[in-house]
Each structure stands twice: as C-alpha cells, then as structure tokens.
Amino acid sequence: MNRKILTILFSTLISTCFAQTYFGVKGGYTMSDISFNPVQNTRMLFADGFDYGLVFKYYNLKYFGFQAELYRVNRGYRQPIDIAELGDTLYKRVNSYIELPIFMQVCFQLKRTSILVNAGPYIAYMIKASEGNNSSGQYVMKNIDINILRDNRIDFGLIGGVGVSYDFNWGTLYADGRIGFGFGDMQNHTYGGMPKQSKARFQSINIGYLFRFGNSIQ
Template identity: 30%
Template sequence: MKKISIIFILFLCISISFEAKSQSFVGLRGGINIPSVNYTNFVRGPIVTGFRNEFFIAPSFGVSYRNMQSEKIGVQIDLNYSTKGWGQLTLLETNTFITRINYLELPFYLHWQLIGKKKLKFFVDAGVYVAWALSAEQEIANDVDLVENQIIYSVEKDNRGDFGIYAGAGVSYDFSIFILQLDGNFKSGFANILPVNPFIKENPPISTNQVPSVQLSVLFPISKD
C-alpha cells in the first residue's frame, strides 16, 4: 500500500505540471468525523486483552485549494484541524473511555467531476494524506477508578505522525460566485499511533486511524487561465 501511495503522489505531481486551461478555487470546509482506531486483540501482561469500540462524533474543519486542469479533473489540497481517536467500551460494558487526538492534517488528492449538468455535478476524490498530532485528551464516562483494558495515548511518548490513503465522493452545485459542496470521505492510516515493541507486548500490534467523515465546503474562484 505504501508503494501505491508513492506512485499516486508522483501521478499527482505530473497532473499539476500538466499545462492546460485551468481554474483555481480557495475555500472553507467543516464537518464531523466518526473516528476509530484499528485495534486487534493483543497480549497485555499475562492475559489476552480484548477490545470493543465505542463510536463518537468529533469535529473537523479547515481550508482548501483546488486547481481544475479541465472541466472534469483537477487536484486539491486541504489543511485541516481534525479530531481523531477512539472510544473503548469495557468488556462488561460498565465504563467508556473516549480518547481524542487533535491533528493538523494535510490531504492531497485528485478530484474527478464524473457526471452532471453545468451547475450540478457528482464527483469522486482519491489521494493521500499526512498528519501530525498536536494534543490528546481522554474522557472517562463513569467510574474513574475502573481502568479495565484501558489504552492510553500520549503525544509526548507515542507516535505523533500519521499518513495514509484518502477517498471520497459527493455532489456540488455552482452558484457562479461560489461552489457549495457536500461530500463523504474516508481516511485509512498506515502508521501505528502506538509504538510496537516485540519484546514488551503492552501495546496492540496494530493501531491505525480509520476515519469516515462528512464535510460541507464553500469554494470561491480566484483565477482562470
């Protein structure tokens, strides 16, 4: 998958350098994440620790730049403040831990306007993203002293960098002075957010971000070649 990402980045660079009639846009975007982390059962001390996800909603917002190389295809880069993390439900379903990790995130992707009329268009996006953890916090829903199977994340001790693939689809409408867009997207991470030590099996062997999101964007034209 990492090789696919590298090839995709090269393809994006070629697309940007391609000289054709183009139009550029800048905009604002905001929406919600429903984040989770891809954990598996793992050895924690003398026992095998199970994991149950508890989903929650988190914010994501930022700015966008899009360059359309033609009426159908272009490239886009976003700069987002995005909250990820996971919710963990104890095995007896008696307590919930919500871990929020706040990232500065940079998705970079191709934007295809597949079908539609002059104003209303349907599109798909595909690309990659990189992110850096800025801060983290944890919320315990019930008993603070009940720490069954709790996993702790710390920006000081754990992996702050994240990268992966980005895919999305949606609909947009051109109001001439701006474009209003609604899309759903999914980011699947490659990097473990918790360090893995084969000699000390306190952390799960896999801990990658998996984030579906719904976003609303407003894009304003700034240039046309």
C-alpha cells in the first residue's frame, strides 16, 4: 500500500514538473438580457461598467487544460415602461455578481500564438441589485433590498467562446469573446407575481494578462 501511495505521489510530481501554470488579472465588458416566460419586451443592458477579477489557468497536456476565473460582473436588462406619456422611458435592472466560470480549454499553438476554445459551467452569487429609469433624461438608479423569497442570489449555467493568446518573455496576453446561457432564474417563480422563467443571456469580450510558472509542455 505504501509503495502504491509513493508511486502515485511520484507520478503526480513528475506531471507537475512538466505542467504550465498561469495566474493573472482580467478585465471585460458584458452585454446582457433576461429571457422571461411569459415573454416580455426587454432590451439588452450595456454600458454599465466593466468586469474585473483574477484568472488561473493550468495545463498538464499540450493541447488541453482548464481555466478558472473569479470576477465581479454586472448583468440585467432594460424594459420599456408601459406609460404613454413617458414615451421611450426605460426601466433598468442591474444585478452585481461575483462569478466563477471553469472552462475546459483546447489550445492550438502556432509558435508563441495560441488559438483557444473554451467551454464549461459557471456559478454566480448576487451581491447587489439596483433599479431605476430614465424619465429625467438619464438613468437614476437606486439600490434595492434583496428579498431571498423573491430574488435568487445564485445563478448558474454554461459559458463558452473562442480567443487568442500570445506569449511574450514577460508574460502572456489573451483576448476572447464569450456567450453565456443561464439555467437558474433571476426571480423565484413561486413568489407572487413573478414570471415562470427569468434566465440570463449574455455576451462578453475580455482581455487579460497572465504570469507563467513551470515548464512549457513538450
């Protein structure tokens, strides 16, 4: 038994010695909407702040690895207010989340340039919510209390996309585009007056800077 344990530990150590590990920071820009059922007339939420956070990436095979991130992101939607005298007045709801996606990543290397394909699940925790409208000519927003009977703090779903990275001597820069589909509802449908479905739909563009640790995969 001891010999088996030592063999496993030794194999893990050898694998790690040939692994490539990255750690760094990222920024991004997200556009989002909510898919309601029954269907509601909504508009995409954009120009509402930037995402920012940390990135960890690990490879122990030449073409396959995983990437995990932890960042703050704003998601939500806009919706016309059904009051004729207000014209094009829009209601806006913005939820701030701490989000954790974990991608399986396929990497096609062309010398120092890599083409990346990402896909995996994400989970997010709502830390803040605000709402308002632009009846005064610009959006006036106010924080709202999160009601745990009505508002689901947890969101989860799938996210994927493609990107490119370049290895410099002083680190790695990457950029990618993503599409996400939420499986959790923003609002609890069992609460009075809430829709049967309120799922997130979003797209984002991201850039990041990564430090490299370990040896290159051969």
